[in-house]
Amino acid sequence: MVQSIIFDMDGTLFQTDKILELSLDDAFEKLRVMNQWSGATPIEKYREIMGVPLPKVWEALLPDHSMEIKEQTDAYFLERLIENIKDGKGALYPNVIEIFEYLTERDCSIYIASNGLTDYLAAIVDHYHLDDWVTETFSIQQIDTLDKGDLVRTIIEKYKINNGAVVGDRLSDINAAKDNGLLAVGCNFDFAQEEELAQADFVINDLIELKTVLFR
Incomplete structure (x- = not known):
């Protein structure tokens, strides 16, 4: 047994999908405000790699961005995920x-x-x-x-x-x-x-x- x-x-x-798109959208909207991103949030690309550690996520989604931007995005994404969990959206x-x-x-x-x-x-x-x-x-x-x-x-x-x-x-x-x-x-x-x-x-x-x- x-x-x-x-x-x-x-x-x-x-x-996770219940809060994923919300939180990822929040993160990429912040990038847009910072003039670090244009276009739609790459939600489908994220779904393809879902399950890998977050550092590898940003390597895939933001390959041309600096480590500083990746770390800022990572921190904000995590913040939004946690808030959405606490708000009962998951x-x-x-x-x-x-x-x-x-x-x-x-x-x-x-x-x-x-x-x-x-x-x-x-x-x-x-x-x-x-x-x-x-x-x-x-x-x-x-x-x-x-x-x-x-x-x-x-x-x-x-x-x-x-x-x-x-x-x-x-x-x-x-x-x-x-x-x-x-x-x-x-x-x-x-x-x-x-x-x-x-x-x-x-x-x-x-x-x-x-x-x-x-x-x-």
Whole structure:
């Protein structure tokens, strides 16, 4: 029986798309005011790379801008994300709380491993009281490599996990599971890509399906 489950946050537990466009628009509007951007907000390009650490996001969206501008944009984007979370404009995916309660009843330990930044993750955890079920939330900021596999390894080593699964929507989550000898469960949600999910051990369309996938 699987004893520990490590969840991704964006696109897995939290419906990031509900605040993504709002926050990205805010960030690029600020760039327009500063005469650092013209044209539409590159929301589609961001959707293509959704799930990578934020420094890599700005490398992709603002390749010709200075590091100073990238850092300013990063900080403002994070600020807007957090405010939108606190304002209740985001949402968890269906059945997050139900599956957390189910897993807790089965004495499973729950963790979160995310490419999101610490303050951003804390805002989600606090707003939805996820600490009632989650043992600890880990951010990519906590490691130097910005590699999801290394982040998952940090959790495994800290909590001495030897039987577990990683649940996420992107290839980085699937690879993180396989690199660490854990079960890889792919979530066919908003940002998922078919060719990436094909590499998972199991694919689910709703988190409630973890009941059958993890406890056969």
